[in-house]
Amino acid sequence: DGGITQSPKYLFRKEGQNVTLSCEQNLNHDAMYWYRQDPGQGLRLIYYSQIVNDFQKGDIAEGYSVSREKKESFPLTVTSAQKNPTAFYLCASSRDHSNQPQHFGDGTRLSIL
């Protein structure tokens, strides 16, 4: 079955530590996205990538970094500069042209120890 796999499902970070969230898709989609969701709120776009080796900042990129070395992979690093990282992180992908729906993974819940 084609889909998006996020790992791990739960992740804990110590103060001052960088952590990397994995996102892999086998849908052959060109575009991939990272969102942050806080309790009771909607989705906020962190970074997105429309093609391999290229990515753009979303609305809340500060304290995060990404890479897109392979079409199927779009890992997100939450750096120590992100002072409030506790949230639910969602990865999504879509075909790379406008008006296409996005397909989502099941999310990673990040908490601070």
Added chain:
Amino acid sequence: GDSVTQMEGPVTLSEEAFLTINCTYTATGYPSLFWYVQYPGEGLQLLLKATKADDKGSNKGFEATYRKETTSFHLEKGSVQVSDSAVYFCALSGESSASKIIFGSGTRLSIRP
């Protein structure tokens, strides 16, 4: 810029009640419109979509009609079930948003047995 406004929740209904969740949008040109559903602890799933004016998207008993004249895409279901309890997001993908999708803030729906 493009934006989506949906009714605030939570919405609580009894089983078999009629459901309406309002959604209006602001966008240039002719965006595609979507409803996504998020069950507890999971990612978002595409529920239905409409790509042009007067289109009706439908799935699992839910319906929404793309109304260009009122810039609306209200979600309706004639008889809700307990299993419909979730958070519902209205979203658009427009000409000015590249391949990004703009999400509303979400509406939490709870169905009482």
